[in-house]
Amino acid sequence: SASDIIDIDESDIMLLNQPLAQHYFNHEIDFLAHHSMLLGNFHGISTDNATSSSNIDEEIRRLNFLATSLRMELDYMRRLTIMMDNPDETMYSHADESAGSQSYNDTKSESSSNKNTSWRETLARMISNTIRKATWPSWVKALPSEMKSASPIQERKHVVIDYDWVAANGFGRMYRSLNCHNHARDQEKPLYTTEMWRRLWDTFRKSTLFPFPIPDANERTDEPYYVAHSVGKGRGNFASRNITKGSLVHSGHPNTVFFLDAKSWFRFVVGLPKPMACDVMEWAWQQDLTNSGNVVMCLNMDKAVFFNDGEAKNNMEMKETTSLDFYVSRDVEKGEELYYDYGHFEFDTNEMNL
Numbered sequence: 001s002a003s004d005i006i007d008i009d010e011s012d013i014m015l016l017n018q019p020l021a022q023h024y025f026n027h028e029i030d031f032l033a034h035h036s037m038l039l040g041n042f043h044g045i046s047t048d049n050a051t052s053s054s055n056i057d058e059e060i061r062r063l064n065f066l067a068t069s070l071r072m073e074l075d076y077m078r079r080l081t082i083m084m085d086n087p088d089e090t091m092y093s094h095a096d097e098s099a100g101s102q103s104y105n106d107t108k109s110e111s112s113s114n115k116n117t118s119w120r121e122t123l124a125r126m127i128s129n130t131i132r133k134a135t136w137p138s139w140v141k142a143l144p145s146e147m148k149s150a151s152p153i154q155e156r157k158h159v160v161i162d163y164d165w166v167a168a169n170g171f172g173r174m175y176r177s178l179n180c181h182n183h184a185r186d187q188e189k190p191l192y193t194t195e196m197w198r199r200l201w202d203t204f205r206k207s208t209l210f211p212f213p214i215p216d217a218n219e220r221t222d223e224p225y226y227v228a229h230s231v232g233k234g235r236g237n238f239a240s241r242n243i244t245k246g247s248l249v250h251s252g253h254p255n256t257v258f259f260l261d262a263k264s265w266f267r268f269v270v271g272l273p274k275p276m277a278c279d280v281m282e283w284a285w286q287q288d289l290t291n292s293g294n295v296v297m298c299l300n301m302d303k304a305v306f307f308n309d310g311e312a313k314n315n316m317e318m319k320e321t322t323s324l325d326f327y328v329s330r331d332v333e334k335g336e337e338l339y340y341d342y343g344h345f346e347f348d349t350n351e352m353n354l
């Protein structure tokens, strides 16, 4: 019976009765259905059989997988509830909706404390607190063993709702099976349109459970750089005016998003068209944002993804390793490409169970 498989106890039921849980499960059921279809499409395999399988073993496996999934969601929700109960970390209220845009003008405006700076600081603190409590490695350790040892999809008859496939096949195989090496070298990749950004944000919104206000897919227009093709590097960012040494060029809040666990990352990637899936695998990085020894997967969801590594020509830097903000390290002339050192963002797929 379902209760044998799912093993729900008293405290789970209390949790399930909360409005947050109702919202959460509606969302979860929607995207379990949505993602089983996406996974099928992603691998060019129809998922029609999955729901009407006459193979009893396959059905049991599928139910077990759903049960495992539910167990994980309950654990996740328990953490969210703890966060929600802390009034200092209320994530669902925009602290200041009316805030204007942060200034990317020269150094002098950095010191001017405006409303928006405080909104950004509040958001940064909330995110930092969340990450400190729920970072990637601790979550990975909690993964049930079935999730770690699933067989690859080729050995199965039917496609099932299957985050474990992607977890088992991992980042490297996914990257190879999509031919992302060729995509990375392609010098004709398109510049992102508003629709493409919106697609990224919508997919993120459908796949994430991360409790912070997700901004609209608004393209900022006040940063001192623009995107263009960069010889041999795909797309890159170029200064749209002269920029004085020490000026802020890019601020990570609010358009940098975070993935706290492999599952949320895979949900996101499989929800994208293949070229965009390759793009995000190229763009994401891991960073210890809380100086705790724990990393999270980070992704810029705006044109900041296009900064390349210029090696000896690097002209941007962060002030601290936990920061998401870039400043120019020397005077930069209009039209120069903006670069930073990727060495700060090592990407260890083993560490992240990818």
Ligand SMILES: C[S@@+](CC[C@H](N)C(=O)[O-])C[C@H]1O[C@@H](n2cnc3c(N)ncnc32)[C@H](O)[C@@H]1O
Binding pocket: 184, 185, 189, 232, 233, 234, 235, 236, 279, 282, 283, 305, 306, 307, 308, 309, 310, 311
């Ligand atoms: C964060 S993305 C930068 C945006 C990328 N150029 C694009 O068009 O999507 C990182 C990727 O850019 C490319 N890249 C960055 N710096 C490079 C360099 N110095 N030479 C060649 N490719 C570079 C690599 O493919 C890398 O994986």
